[in-house]
Amino acid sequence: MTGDDLSVVVETAHDGAVLIRVRGSLDAWSGSKELVGALTGAARGGGRRTVVDLSGVEFADSAGLHALLHGRRKHGEAGVPLVLAGPMTATLRRLFEVTGTLDAFEVADSVETAFTW
Amino acid sequence: MNGEKEHPVYGTSPGRGPGDAGPGAAPSRAAPAGGPASVPRNAAAARETVTRLLASRIHGPAGEGLAEVVVSDALLVTSELVTNAFRHGGGLTGFTAELTGEGLLLAVADASTDAPVASPHPPRTAHVGGYGWPLVCRLAERVSITFHPGGKRIVALIALA
Numbered sequence: 001m002t003g004d005d006l007s008v009v010v011e012t013a014h015d016g017a018v019l020i021r022v023r024g025s026l027d028a029w030s031g032s033k034e035l036v037g038a039l040t041g042a043a044r045g046g047g048r049r050t051v052v053d054l055s056g057v058e059f060a061d062s063a064g065l066h067a068l069l070h071g072r073r074k075h076g077e078a079g080v081p082l083v084l085a086g087p088m089t090a091t092l093r094r095l096f097e098v099t100g101t102l103d104a105f106e107v108a109d110s111v112e113t114a115f116t117w
Numbered sequence: 118m119n120g121e122k123e124h125p126v127y128g129t130s131p132g133r134g135p136g137d138a139g140p141g142a143a144p145s146r147a148a149p150a151g152g153p154a155s156v157p158r159n160a161a162a163a164r165e166t167v168t169r170l171l172a173s174r175i176h177g178p179a180g181e182g183l184a185e186v187v188v189s190d191a192l193l194v195t196s197e198l199v200t201n202a203f204r205h206g207g208g209l210t211g212f213t214a215e216l217t218g219e220g221l222l223l224a225v226a227d228a229s230t231d232a233p234v235a236s237p238h239p240p241r242t243a244h245v246g247g248y249g250w251p252l253v254c255r256l257a258e259r260v261s262i263t264f265h266p267g268g269k270r271i272v273a274l275i276a277l278a
Binding site for chain 2: 027061101
Protein backbone atom coordinates (compact mmCIF):
# COMPACT_ATOMS: atom_id res chain seq x y z
CA MET A 1 0.00 0.00 0.00
CA THR A 2 1.45 3.35 -0.96
CA GLY A 3 -0.25 5.00 1.96
CA ASP A 4 -2.19 7.34 -0.26
CA ASP A 5 -5.32 5.35 0.20
CA LEU A 6 -7.36 5.66 3.28
CA SER A 7 -10.77 4.20 3.71
CA VAL A 8 -13.25 5.45 6.24
CA VAL A 9 -16.46 3.48 6.51
CA VAL A 10 -19.27 4.49 8.84
CA GLU A 11 -21.79 1.95 10.06
CA THR A 12 -24.70 2.92 12.24
CA ALA A 13 -26.28 0.28 14.42
CA HIS A 14 -30.02 0.20 15.02
CA ASP A 15 -29.51 1.37 18.58
CA GLY A 16 -27.76 4.48 17.29
CA ALA A 17 -24.21 3.43 18.09
CA VAL A 18 -21.76 4.34 15.36
CA LEU A 19 -18.79 2.31 14.18
CA ILE A 20 -16.17 4.10 12.11
CA ARG A 21 -13.75 1.67 10.46
CA VAL A 22 -10.49 3.24 9.35
CA ARG A 23 -8.11 1.40 7.05
CA GLY A 24 -4.80 2.55 5.61
CA SER A 25 -2.46 5.37 6.55
CA LEU A 26 -3.53 8.56 8.29
CA ASP A 27 -1.35 11.47 7.28
CA ALA A 28 -1.79 14.98 5.91
CA TRP A 29 -2.48 13.72 2.38
CA SER A 30 -4.53 10.65 2.88
CA GLY A 31 -7.90 12.10 3.69
CA SER A 32 -7.82 12.78 7.39
CA LYS A 33 -10.61 15.17 6.48
CA GLU A 34 -12.81 12.20 5.74
CA LEU A 35 -12.19 10.91 9.24
CA VAL A 36 -12.85 14.34 10.73
CA GLY A 37 -16.11 14.48 8.78
CA ALA A 38 -17.15 11.04 9.95
CA LEU A 39 -16.33 11.86 13.56
CA THR A 40 -18.11 15.21 13.46
CA GLY A 41 -21.15 13.58 11.90
CA ALA A 42 -21.16 10.87 14.53
CA ALA A 43 -20.92 13.41 17.34
CA ARG A 44 -23.81 15.41 15.90
CA GLY A 45 -25.85 12.26 15.36
CA GLY A 46 -26.27 11.85 19.09
CA GLY A 47 -25.81 8.08 19.06
CA ARG A 48 -25.21 6.26 22.32
CA ARG A 49 -21.51 5.99 21.53
CA THR A 50 -19.01 6.11 18.69
CA VAL A 51 -16.35 3.45 18.24
CA VAL A 52 -13.41 4.07 15.94
CA ASP A 53 -11.87 0.84 14.69
CA LEU A 54 -8.18 1.63 14.29
CA SER A 55 -7.01 -1.96 13.85
CA GLY A 56 -6.61 -1.39 10.12
CA VAL A 57 -4.50 1.74 10.48
CA GLU A 58 -0.98 0.82 9.45
CA PHE A 59 0.47 4.24 10.05
CA ALA A 60 -0.57 7.55 11.54
CA ASP A 61 1.38 10.72 12.22
CA SER A 62 0.39 13.96 13.95
CA ALA A 63 -2.06 14.80 11.17
CA GLY A 64 -3.96 11.63 11.98
CA LEU A 65 -3.71 12.35 15.66
CA HIS A 66 -5.10 15.82 14.99
CA ALA A 67 -8.15 14.30 13.32
CA LEU A 68 -8.77 11.99 16.28
CA LEU A 69 -8.32 14.75 18.84
CA HIS A 70 -10.64 17.01 16.90
CA GLY A 71 -13.20 14.22 16.86
CA ARG A 72 -12.74 13.73 20.58
CA ARG A 73 -13.42 17.40 21.19
CA LYS A 74 -16.60 17.28 19.11
CA HIS A 75 -17.80 14.22 20.99
CA GLY A 76 -17.03 15.86 24.31
CA GLU A 77 -19.07 18.89 23.31
CA ALA A 78 -21.96 16.70 22.19
CA GLY A 79 -21.83 14.44 25.21
CA VAL A 80 -21.38 11.33 23.06
CA PRO A 81 -18.79 8.80 24.30
CA LEU A 82 -15.96 8.07 21.90
CA VAL A 83 -13.93 4.88 22.12
CA LEU A 84 -10.87 3.99 20.07
CA ALA A 85 -10.68 0.28 19.32
CA GLY A 86 -7.54 -1.69 18.64
CA PRO A 87 -5.57 -3.76 18.40
CA MET A 88 -3.29 -0.98 17.24
CA THR A 89 -0.13 -1.36 15.22
CA ALA A 90 3.19 -0.57 16.89
CA THR A 91 3.51 2.75 15.09
CA LEU A 92 0.10 3.94 16.17
CA ARG A 93 0.76 2.96 19.76
CA ARG A 94 4.10 4.72 19.60
CA LEU A 95 2.47 7.90 18.30
CA PHE A 96 0.04 8.02 21.22
CA GLU A 97 2.70 7.11 23.71
CA VAL A 98 5.28 9.68 22.64
CA THR A 99 2.78 12.54 22.33
CA GLY A 100 1.26 11.65 25.69
CA THR A 101 -2.23 11.60 24.17
CA LEU A 102 -3.24 8.05 24.97
CA ASP A 103 -4.81 9.16 28.22
CA ALA A 104 -7.00 11.62 26.35
CA PHE A 105 -8.99 8.76 24.86
CA GLU A 106 -11.02 5.79 25.94
CA VAL A 107 -9.26 2.87 24.35
CA ALA A 108 -10.47 -0.69 23.99
CA ASP A 109 -8.43 -3.60 22.74
CA SER A 110 -11.09 -4.65 20.24
CA VAL A 111 -14.26 -3.41 18.58
CA GLU A 112 -16.30 -5.93 20.56
CA THR A 113 -14.91 -4.69 23.85
CA ALA A 114 -15.42 -1.09 22.75
CA PHE A 115 -19.14 -1.64 22.35
CA THR A 116 -19.60 -3.38 25.67
CA TRP A 117 -17.46 -0.94 27.70
CA MET B 118 71.97 16.40 -7.66
CA ASN B 119 68.94 14.48 -6.68
CA GLY B 120 66.96 13.62 -9.78
CA GLU B 121 63.99 12.49 -7.87
CA LYS B 122 61.04 14.77 -7.79
CA GLU B 123 58.05 14.55 -5.62
CA HIS B 124 54.88 14.32 -7.59
CA PRO B 125 51.78 15.55 -5.91
CA VAL B 126 49.07 12.96 -6.01
CA TYR B 127 45.94 14.30 -7.61
CA GLY B 128 42.52 12.77 -7.54
CA THR B 129 40.72 10.94 -4.79
CA SER B 130 42.51 8.53 -2.59
CA PRO B 131 40.79 5.20 -2.13
CA GLY B 132 37.98 5.74 0.32
CA ARG B 133 34.83 4.08 1.48
CA GLY B 134 31.76 4.82 -0.55
CA PRO B 135 28.55 2.94 -0.93
CA GLY B 136 30.14 0.68 -3.51
CA ASP B 137 33.14 -0.21 -1.38
CA ALA B 138 31.32 -2.20 1.19
CA GLY B 139 31.60 -5.34 -0.86
CA PRO B 140 29.35 -7.41 -3.05
CA GLY B 141 25.87 -8.04 -1.82
CA ALA B 142 26.09 -5.28 0.77
CA ALA B 143 22.90 -3.46 1.53
CA PRO B 144 22.59 0.05 0.11
CA SER B 145 23.36 2.67 2.72
CA ARG B 146 21.64 5.52 0.99
CA ALA B 147 18.26 5.63 -0.61
CA ALA B 148 16.88 8.03 -3.14
CA PRO B 149 13.17 8.29 -3.78
CA ALA B 150 11.87 6.35 -6.78
CA GLY B 151 12.02 8.50 -9.84
CA GLY B 152 15.74 9.17 -9.68
CA PRO B 153 18.07 11.05 -7.41
CA ALA B 154 16.96 14.42 -8.75
CA SER B 155 13.36 13.98 -7.68
CA VAL B 156 11.95 14.50 -4.23
CA PRO B 157 9.13 12.46 -2.71
CA ARG B 158 5.78 13.84 -3.75
CA ASN B 159 4.28 13.36 -0.31
CA ALA B 160 4.94 11.89 3.12
CA ALA B 161 3.85 8.40 2.06
CA ALA B 162 6.43 8.31 -0.73
CA ALA B 163 9.13 9.44 1.69
CA ARG B 164 8.08 6.78 4.19
CA GLU B 165 8.26 4.18 1.48
CA THR B 166 11.82 5.20 0.69
CA VAL B 167 12.79 4.93 4.35
CA THR B 168 10.99 1.60 4.75
CA ARG B 169 12.96 0.11 1.85
CA LEU B 170 16.21 1.45 3.24
CA LEU B 171 15.58 0.09 6.74
CA ALA B 172 14.39 -3.28 5.43
CA SER B 173 17.84 -3.80 3.96
CA ARG B 174 19.52 -3.34 7.31
CA ILE B 175 20.53 -6.53 9.07
CA HIS B 176 20.70 -6.00 12.80
CA GLY B 177 21.10 -8.21 15.81
CA PRO B 178 22.84 -11.55 16.44
CA ALA B 179 20.34 -13.64 14.51
CA GLY B 180 20.37 -11.28 11.53
CA GLU B 181 16.90 -10.11 12.35
CA GLY B 182 15.67 -6.73 11.21
CA LEU B 183 15.43 -3.60 13.26
CA ALA B 184 13.26 -3.36 16.35
CA GLU B 185 9.66 -2.36 15.64
CA VAL B 186 9.91 0.81 17.68
CA VAL B 187 12.97 1.96 15.72
CA VAL B 188 11.13 1.56 12.43
CA SER B 189 8.10 3.37 13.88
CA ASP B 190 10.24 6.25 15.07
CA ALA B 191 12.01 6.55 11.73
CA LEU B 192 8.71 6.62 9.83
CA LEU B 193 7.15 9.11 12.22
CA VAL B 194 10.07 11.53 11.94
CA THR B 195 10.14 11.12 8.16
CA SER B 196 6.44 11.80 7.89
CA GLU B 197 6.51 14.85 10.15
CA LEU B 198 9.52 16.47 8.51
CA VAL B 199 8.24 15.96 4.98
CA THR B 200 4.75 17.10 5.92
CA ASN B 201 6.16 20.25 7.50
CA ALA B 202 8.26 20.97 4.40
CA PHE B 203 5.14 20.96 2.24
CA ARG B 204 2.77 22.51 4.72
CA HIS B 205 4.90 25.21 6.33
CA GLY B 206 8.12 25.16 4.37
CA GLY B 207 6.99 26.33 0.97
CA GLY B 208 7.62 22.94 -0.55
CA LEU B 209 10.05 20.05 -0.26
CA THR B 210 13.25 20.86 -2.12
CA GLY B 211 15.42 17.98 -1.02
CA PHE B 212 15.20 14.64 0.73
CA THR B 213 17.83 12.07 1.58
CA ALA B 214 17.82 9.09 3.89
CA GLU B 215 21.15 7.51 4.72
CA LEU B 216 22.35 4.79 7.05
CA THR B 217 25.51 5.82 8.85
CA GLY B 218 27.47 4.37 11.73
CA GLU B 219 25.36 6.50 14.07
CA GLY B 220 21.98 5.50 12.70
CA LEU B 221 19.49 6.77 10.15
CA LEU B 222 20.27 10.26 8.94
CA LEU B 223 17.35 12.10 7.39
CA ALA B 224 17.91 15.38 5.60
CA VAL B 225 14.87 17.39 4.56
CA ALA B 226 15.20 20.67 2.72
CA ASP B 227 12.44 23.19 2.13
CA ALA B 228 11.94 26.61 0.61
CA SER B 229 11.21 28.60 3.75
CA THR B 230 13.48 30.38 6.17
CA ASP B 231 10.88 30.13 8.92
CA ALA B 232 12.07 28.05 11.84
CA PRO B 233 9.90 25.18 13.05
CA VAL B 234 7.87 26.24 16.03
CA ALA B 235 6.45 24.12 18.77
CA SER B 236 3.11 25.37 20.02
CA PRO B 237 3.47 26.67 23.56
CA HIS B 238 0.93 24.34 25.09
CA PRO B 239 1.39 22.78 28.49
CA PRO B 240 2.18 19.08 28.21
CA ARG B 241 -0.53 16.46 28.46
CA THR B 242 -3.44 18.80 27.87
CA ALA B 243 -4.40 16.95 24.66
CA HIS B 244 -4.64 20.16 22.65
CA VAL B 245 -5.70 19.53 19.08
CA GLY B 246 -2.69 20.60 17.01
CA GLY B 247 1.02 21.31 17.06
CA TYR B 248 2.39 17.86 17.82
CA GLY B 249 4.57 17.43 14.77
CA TRP B 250 7.75 19.28 15.65
CA PRO B 251 7.88 18.20 19.31
CA LEU B 252 7.46 14.62 18.08
CA VAL B 253 10.50 14.99 15.82
CA CYS B 254 12.57 16.42 18.66
CA ARG B 255 11.56 13.65 21.05
CA LEU B 256 12.20 10.78 18.67
CA ALA B 257 15.39 11.97 17.01
CA GLU B 258 18.71 11.59 18.74
CA ARG B 259 19.83 14.86 17.24
CA VAL B 260 18.23 17.53 15.08
CA SER B 261 20.01 20.37 13.34
CA ILE B 262 18.68 23.18 11.19
CA THR B 263 20.79 25.02 8.67
CA PHE B 264 19.41 28.19 7.11
CA HIS B 265 20.42 29.65 3.78
CA PRO B 266 18.92 32.45 1.68
CA GLY B 267 16.51 30.18 -0.19
CA GLY B 268 15.30 28.03 2.66
CA LYS B 269 16.55 25.60 5.21
CA ARG B 270 17.72 22.05 5.70
CA ILE B 271 16.75 19.96 8.69
CA VAL B 272 18.88 16.96 9.52
CA ALA B 273 17.60 14.44 12.03
CA LEU B 274 19.45 11.40 13.34
CA ILE B 275 17.43 8.38 14.43
CA ALA B 276 19.37 5.92 16.52
CA LEU B 277 18.89 2.37 15.28
CA ALA B 278 19.87 0.60 18.47
